[in-house]
Amino acid sequence: MASAADDVTSESGCPATAEEKRLIADATLLDPVVHAAPRRFYTAMRKLDPVHYDAQLDMYLVSRYEDIQTIQKDPITFSVNKGYHTQQAKGFAEEFRQILERDGGGYFPDAIMSDPPYHTRVRKLMENAFTGHRVKELEPRIEKVVAELIDAIADKGAMDAVNDFAVPLTIRIICEQLGLDWEMKSRIQRWSTAVTAQIGRMQDRAEMLEHARQICDLQQYLIAKMKERQAEPREDMISDIVHAKEGDGEGSVLTFEEAVSLIRALLVAGNETTATALGNLVYILCTEPETAQLLKDSVEDDRLLNRFVEELLRIEPPVRALSRMTTRKVELGGKLLPAGAHLLLLYASANDQPDVFPCPRDFDIDRKNIGRHLSFGGGVHRCVGLALARMEIKVAARELVRRLDNFQLAIDPDDIRYLPTVATRTMERLPVTFDKRD
Numbered sequence: 001m002a003s004a005a006d007d008v009t010s011e012s013g014c015p016a017t018a019e020e021k022r023l024i025a026d027a028t029l030l031d032p033v034v035h036a037a038p039r040r041f042y043t044a045m046r047k048l049d050p051v052h053y054d055a056q057l058d059m060y061l062v063s064r065y066e067d068i069q070t071i072q073k074d075p076i077t078f079s080v081n082k083g084y085h086t087q088q089a090k091g092f093a094e095e096f097r098q099i100l101e102r103d104g105g106g107y108f109p110d111a112i113m114s115d116p117p118y119h120t121r122v123r124k125l126m127e128n129a130f131t132g133h134r135v136k137e138l139e140p141r142i143e144k145v146v147a148e149l150i151d152a153i154a155d156k157g158a159m160d161a162v163n164d165f166a167v168p169l170t171i172r173i174i175c176e177q178l179g180l181d182w183e184m185k186s187r188i189q190r191w192s193t194a195v196t197a198q199i200g201r202m203q204d205r206a207e208m209l210e211h212a213r214q215i216c217d218l219q220q221y222l223i224a225k226m227k228e229r230q231a232e233p234r235e236d237m238i239s240d241i242v243h244a245k246e247g248d249g250e251g252s253v254l255t256f257e258e259a260v261s262l263i264r265a266l267l268v269a270g271n272e273t274t275a276t277a278l279g280n281l282v283y284i285l286c287t288e289p290e291t292a293q294l295l296k297d298s299v300e301d302d303r304l305l306n307r308f309v310e311e312l313l314r315i316e317p318p319v320r321a322l323s324r325m326t327t328r329k330v331e332l333g334g335k336l337l338p339a340g341a342h343l344l345l346l347y348a349s350a351n352d353q354p355d356v357f358p359c360p361r362d363f364d365i366d367r368k369n370i371g372r373h374l375s376f377g378g379g380v381h382r383c384v385g386l387a388l389a390r391m392e393i394k395v396a397a398r399e400l401v402r403r404l405d406n407f408q409l410a411i412d413p414d415d416i417r418y419l420p421t422v423a424t425r426t427m428e429r430l431p432v433t434f435d436k437r438d
Helices: 018-026 032-036 039-048 065-072 080-087 093-103 118-130 132-136 139-156 161-178 182-197 205-231 237-242 256-287 289-298 302-315 386-403
Strands: 051-054 059-062 158-160 321-326 330-332 335-337 342-346 404-409 431-436
Touching: 018 039, 059 065, 065 330, 065 342, 080 321, 080 342, 093 205, 118 237, 118 256, 139 158, 139 161, 139 386, 158 161, 161 182, 161 237, 161 256, 161 386, 182 205, 182 256, 205 237, 205 256, 237 256, 256 289, 256 302, 256 386, 256 404, 289 302, 289 386, 302 386, 386 404
Parallel strands: 059 342
Antiparallel strands: 051 059, 158 431, 321 342, 330 335, 404 431
């Protein structure tokens, strides 16, 4: 088993260290140093203050597995709708909304980031775009796309694993599924960054204005495509969403505003978070030789390869955290929270909890609870696109080690920079070298 060396401290029954006490007193996820290397902070919170108030974020950081599970089982007390939309463009929300209404075709709140019973209806209609046969039949197409991307770089011996491989792969696949032109990948990457930044809490006003401009461009583009599909449906996800129907009568179809928000979410979440997972995969192949060998030994066994993907998702979750808000006074993790408390669920911390996942920094595909990680969330808000994400990661992992070998970082790990958002831990770029396999 390979040990994924990182910035983690030992978590045990030992008394808190001076550094752990300092972190609880002073650290914030808004600090770029903590943002890049958060595990010591996670450990300190789980040990000393599992529902920790981050004053600079003005949010409670929920760090323990059991507390996150409690939240996910009670979507009424712990509201996604209030938590997510309070996070939206925090500090600039009214100006952001006005810009979208003026220049972006409208302000369309994310319909999927809502609470039951409204969420139940929207999710059922959205799931029409994720039928089992669609994802299952996609594997050969993903293999072809991965092969083409690798063939384009194999003789060079080097690539930016984020911008030459992960991002083009995930954008191409989700664009093909939506029925969009993936050649505009640079615009889609900018759009994705802009949307993610709205829940990231790390943008200033100048950045918000630029991000809002990008989102207006995105929405106008999608609205035009949706109107085309309204008139002439095709075999793609946009048509599935625009023409989705569940039952009869009021609420049996999506409103146009709901459909815009769902298609926007599919485009962004369908590429950004999976691309983050693929960047993490290549980083581990570069830095953990035993894990790289484990993958090589697993590629011809579909069961082992699936378990490899699950452990990758656990040990390096592409989504760091998402938000909730309490709708009433409630006790959580030994702390009494008022109504209106804004929470950030630290999935990455919960996946690192030793009493749930023993030796959590060991990459262990033999874990008995390998599927219990929280990287796709849970409860009624479990990620709707998880089957597609798993498929893309599995195929990419398999083809990378079949075709390339001897991955090495071409950058000092300390020089890796991450996108400024508390929602994900996404590398901006990852220069690597490799050998082409015969």
